[in-house]
Amino acid sequence: VNVLIVYAHPEPTSFNGALYALAREHLEARGHAVETSDLYAMGFNPVPGYADFDRPDDTAVFRIQVEQRKAAEDGSFAAALAAEQAKLARADALVFQFPLWWFGLPAILKGWIDRVFAFGWAYSRNERFDSGRFRGKRALVSVTTGSPAVRFAEGSLFAPMEALLYPFTVGTLNYVGIDVLPPFVAYGVGRVSDAERRDYLTAFRSRLDGIATETPLPFHSLSRFPDPLGETIVPG
């Protein structure tokens, strides 16, 4: 299958870098067609603005969704953005590799979402969740933490990883129709032994082997929820 790996760590020799290299090499060795977005290496700009649009609709007042919809309609996204969208469109499966920073996505990855998942291109009012444009695609979210797993247990100091990743897994990926596999989490990567890090790599390899076949998490279905304010929802 076609796989896009989106990778967001500034240092290639980091453990994130090792997981990224493993994903790329292992998926290629298994015969998948792999594309990558190495966001730091690309110098990816995570801040949306007029530079996203070749022919802005209104150069006086910046309305991001208006500009995004127009660019989606007339194909006028800036080249760097259109290239990311093309990779996403081609992908059957996505791998996201990043460290958890301040309980969430590093800014460079959050901005990749803010810019690439454009209104009118990635979703519209009637194309979300069940009826999302990217139904049929699937994503494996692979995240590292500095703190040990016990900190993320139910009722512990932080919060369960599922809750921390919810804005990304449900609010972003499910939102545009993408199925999400159970996340792969390497906890406390700066604290554990080399043997434990090798165990993480082994476990990640077997998760990569299941990327096209593993059962995704229950999909957050729009049709299960009441329709407020007359929003028109057409379930897919």
Next chain:
Amino acid sequence: VNVLIVYAHPEPTSFNGALYALAREHLEARGHAVETSDLYAMGFNPVPGYADFDRPDDTAVFRIQVEQRKAAEDGSFAAALAAEQAKLARADALVFQFPLWWFGLPAILKGWIDRVFAFGWAYSRNERFDSGRFRGKRALVSVTTGSPAVRFAEGSLFAPMEALLYPFTVGTLNYVGIDVLPPFVAYGVGRVSDAERRDYLTAFRSRLDGIATETPLPFHSLSRFPDPLGETIVPG
């Protein structure tokens, strides 16, 4: 009191821009000393890297926390970063004004946190939560949404705002010791009537009046949680 307003919307004529202008003017009229970080207007770069550090410790392998700790120790943060840190250090109260994008912070604000809340400067192993460096400071988080409030009700399509803001309110602000007031949320700002938008401004004005006195949310206290792996915690 000294107030720092951190504002993250690209368009001054937006409703976020109106809330930002109101906060600035109203707090000044009430006699507070107001500083601002208008992140888009500043062209703030949200991506950490070597440019954050005047005298990097290791120019071959980028270890962000190592570099941050060194810069905190010898005062070698880059000028743009040091200026933000100085504003934060001076502030008794913070106001964050931003739109909820993909269930979280816009990348430009997330990156302000990623870079400004540096290890060794904003926190260290023994200076977190109860013993955080910024105990005594307080924050009012003011957020707008495109979707109506009913979408954020318990058991509804999205998730309660408290859960969506948790990585920021608890995982970031409480983490460094800052008390968090109940968030101010203007739901569905693109859908509501002008009268409802005026009601939001009126409600926000009264929240600003309480910035120095309002009772914060229960503080997420480190000492309530077990200490895993012998982490040394010195409660404040």
